[in-house]
Amino acid sequence: MRAVFAALAANLGIALAKFIAFLLTGSASMLAEAVHSVADTGNEVLLLVGRGRADRPPSDEHPFGFGRERYFYGFVVSVMLFTVGAAFSVYDGIHKILNPEKIDSPLVAFIVLAASAVLEALSLRTGIHEANQVRGDRSWGAFIRRTKAPELPVVLLEDTAALIGLAFAFAGVGLSVLTGDGRWDGAGSLAIGALLAMAAAILAVEMKSLLIGESASPEVQRKIVEALEDGPELVRVIHMRTVHMSPDSVLVAAKVAVHEADTAARITAGIDAAERRVRAAVPIARTIYLEPDIYRPREADHTDPSIRAVQRSHASLPPGHAGPRNDRNLENPARASSDQEKAGEILSPSPAACQIPSACRFRPGAACRFRPGAAFRFRPGAACRFRPGAASA
Numbered sequence: 167m168r169a170v171f172a173a174l175a176a177n178l179g180i181a182l183a184k185f186i187a188f189l190l191t192g193s194a195s196m197l198a199e200a201v202h203s204v205a206d207t208g209n210e211v212l213l214l215v216g217r218g219r220a221d222r223p224p225s226d227e228h229p230f231g232f233g234r235e236r237y238f239y240g241f242v243v244s245v246m247l248f249t250v251g252a253a254f255s256v257y258d259g260i261h262k263i264l265n266p267e268k269i270d271s272p273l274v275a276f277i278v279l280a281a282s283a284v285l286e287a288l289s290l291r292t293g294i295h296e297a298n299q300v301r302g303d304r305s306w307g308a309f310i311r312r313t314k315a316p317e318l319p320v321v322l323l324e325d326t327a328a329l330i331g332l333a334f335a336f337a338g339v340g341l342s343v344l345t346g347d348g349r350w351d352g353a354g355s356l357a358i359g360a361l362l363a364m365a366a367a368i369l370a371v372e373m374k375s376l377l378i379g380e381s382a383s384p385e386v387q388r389k390i391v392e393a394l395e396d397g398p399e400l401v402r403v404i405h406m407r408t409v410h411m412s413p414d415s416v417l418v419a420a421k422v423a424v425h426e427a428d429t430a431a432r433i434t435a436g437i438d439a440a441e442r443r444v445r446a447a448v449p450i451a452r453t454i455y456l457e458p459d460i461y462r463p464r465e466a467d468h469t470d471p472s473i474r475a476v477q478r479s480h481a482s483l484p485p486g487h488a489g490p491r492n493d494r495n496l497e498n499p500a501r502a503s504s505d506q507e508k509a510g511e512i513l514s515p516s517p518a519a520c521q522i523p524s525a526c527r528f529r530p531g532a533a534c535r536f537r538p539g540a541a542f543r544f545r546p547g548a549a550c551r552f553r554p555g556a557a558s559a
Contacts, residue, residue: 168296169292169293170214177203181200181204187277193351195358196279198258201258205251212239219232231411233413233414240316240372244373247365259355262349266348266352282328290329315413327364331357331358331362334354337350337354338350339351380409381407381410382408388483389447390406390444390447391403393443394422394444397443400424400437401425403421405472411453414450422458
């Protein structure tokens with residue numbers, strides 16, 4: 167939160183200085199920048215309010231807590247930035263172009279703009295420092311797109327837009343002084359308005375995505391799957407869904423494969439142990455729901471995002487991790503033979519042990535493979551037995 171407090175202090179001082187400069191110069195660009203700084207100051211206050219309200223304990227009406235209030239107030243910030251900042255700047259710019267006025271005391275405007283640039287740069291530096299502690303090796307664009315905390319993207323975008331806006335204001339005031347044409351000042355205000363509208367649109371899109379509900383990052387999902395499969399109690403994770411209830415809280419819902427022979431008490435103890443491993447590996451996994459089931463690979467819908475999440479996690483497991491223990495429940499031979507039968511891959515223990523009728527085509531040295539639906543009987547661990555006249559291929 168240091169970045170938010172630094173931005174609040176900087177924007178408050180800058181807004182006062184810009185309003186004084188506008189009163190002395192009458193510059194439209196200075197007024198646009200002053201309104202921009204007021205909007206930014208209000209935005210920081212909104213972020214702090216959202217952070218405070220999000221820390222309230224869960225209630226009967228909101229059993230998962232109020233963490234998403236941080237996302238809501240982040241969205242309100244984007245609306246404020248567009249309406250108060252962008253819309254007013256565009257309106258004032260159009261007014262100044264249609265009714266140009268001479269700028270009085272331009273030196274005051276330049277001094278205020280230079281001082282504002284220094285303060286905004288210091289605020290942006292604080293935001294960058296805070297972001298670098300959690301950004302990792304991601305690019306800045308990817309960080310703003312993927313981070314789950316709304317405060318840092320708001321501060322970074324606001325401060326970056328503010329510095330660019332100051333350049334537009336400096337250009338507008340400077341060209342107005344050099345040419346004696348006040349319309350350049352209005353053009354600078356228009357450019358500031360367009361810049362703020364773009365920043366507001368980016369923020370609105372990101373806050374909307376967080377409000378709807380974003381999954382945990384691939385790295386967090388990998389840690390969850392690894393922790394679930396790291397004990398002997400579970401066979402594998404069948405599918406998993408995660409969603410951020412707040413930047414500091416993730417809900418995990420997963421279907422996990424258990425051993426068919428396990429008792430209810432043993433399954434319950436195994437699930438409790440798996441939950442403890444997940445919370446140790448991913449402390450922000452505050453709410454975990456695990457549903458025990460039997461793994462049936464033929465029923466898997468690989469277009470389901472919850473199944474793809476597990477597949478991606480398996481593909482990125484670190485070297486030495488065993489991954490899922492068994493894809494076909496081989497701890498239960500009867501289930502294994504059933505799954506293999508569905509897959510059309512019933513194999514005899516050895517080619518020699520298979521009683522082949524004259525109608526059966528068999529490649530010497532290979533295991534027997536049969537078309538699903540063919541009439542035959544198979545007993546696990548014994549020779550293949552056919553009903554006379556049955557077709558096979």
